[in-house]
Amino acid sequence: SEEEWLRKWEMGNIGFHKEQGHPLLQKYLDVLLNGRSGLRIFFPLCGKAVEMKWLADMGHSVVGVEVSEQALKEFFAEHSLPYCEEPVPEIPGAKKLQSTSGNISLYCCSVYDLSSSIVGKFDGFWDRGALVAVNPCDRQRYASLMITLMAKNSSYLLVTVSYDPNKHKGPPFYVPESEIKGLFGNHCEIKCLQKVDDFSDRHRQWGLDYFLEVLYILKFVA
Numbered sequence: 001s002e003e004e005w006l007r008k009w010e011m012g013n014i015g016f017h018k019e020q021g022h023p024l025l026q027k028y029l030d031v032l033l034n035g036r037s038g039l040r041i042f043f044p045l046c047g048k049a050v051e052m053k054w055l056a057d058m059g060h061s062v063v064g065v066e067v068s069e070q071a072l073k074e075f076f077a078e079h080s081l082p083y084c085e086e087p088v089p090e091i092p093g094a095k096k097l098q099s100t101s102g103n104i105s106l107y108c109c110s111v112y113d114l115s116s117s118i119v120g121k122f123d124g125f126w127d128r129g130a131l132v133a134v135n136p137c138d139r140q141r142y143a144s145l146m147i148t149l150m151a152k153n154s155s156y157l158l159v160t161v162s163y164d165p166n167k168h169k170g171p172p173f174y175v176p177e178s179e180i181k182g183l184f185g186n187h188c189e190i191k192c193l194q195k196v197d198d199f200s201d202r203h204r205q206w207g208l209d210y211f212l213e214v215l216y217i218l219k220f221v222a
Contacts, residue, residue: 001135002067002110009068014047015202016129016172021050024159024215025126028193031217032124032155039123042149044111044142045130048075055126056103063119065107072097072106090118112138112145121151125218128159132172139175143183147220156188156218161211162195168206180216188218 008014025032033039039060043052046064048071056062066072076083081099088094094109107114111130125146134142150156158180165174181190193215203211 005133006068006070009070017047017049019050021054022128022159024194024196024213025051025128025157028157028215028217031193032126032157034153034155036123040120040151041124041126042119042122043126044146045133046075046106047071047129048078049126049128050079051126052104052106053079053081056099056101060103060124062104063107063122064105065109065111065114065119067108067110069095069108072108075106088118112141114145114149116148119149121154122149123151123154125150125154125156125158127156129172131158132161132170132175136170136173139179139183147184147187150187150220152220152222154220156184156220158216158218160214160216161198162214163203163208163211167208168203177214177216180218184218187222188220191217191219193217 037059041055041060041062043049043062043064046052046066052062052064052075076097083097083099085095085097088096088107088109091109091113094107094113096105096107098105131142160175161172163174177192184190196213198213199211
């Protein structure tokens with residue numbers, strides 16, 4: 001739930017945050033960019049992902065969404081980025097925090113409040129910890145929203161996790177490849193790029209004996 005998520009940020013219980021950025025995005029950035037420059041790139045459930053600054057510094061325009069205002073403020077503070085705040089007229093109670101340079105815009109609201117009429121469409125997506133974090137009963141709604149935000153020739157890098165779901169209930173939730181095909185297959189070509197062993201003591205404490213990160217590239221074909 002949103003409440004649990006906000007509590008994690010308040011308590012600093014953010015073991016999912018990667019201070020150095022995610023090695024899979026660094027490794028497969030060329031696949032995401034596909035020879036293109038100046039892309040609009042979307043970070044669903046962005047937290048304070050350092051890759052947002054990294055991609056903006058390369059000349060891309062980054063848009064994120066996150067319910068935790070604390071996470072967004074920490075992002076700007078940790079990168080010493082000046083920003084301004086403004087309300088989002090279409091979404092009651094929502095805020096947009098935008099870097100003064102204008103190339104990073106972070107929406108503080110539920111991802112489901114967004115639409116292409118508010119944020120436009122995107123050439124690239126970095127979904128790490130988002131699909132696997134949403135409530136499984138909301139997965140279809142989430143995927144349908146992402147599809148409406150895809151521009152022509154959009155590339156969507158998706159990181160899921162694989163483990164024995166009988167031993168741990170999530171989050172992050174186990175999402176099998178068959179389900180990704182069910183969610184996105186009518187609109188995207190889907191290819192698994194890499195599986196990485198990400199097993200750690202944290203996963204052992206969950207009662208697991210293996211934990212993989214699985215990276216897919218989804219190419220929007222309409």
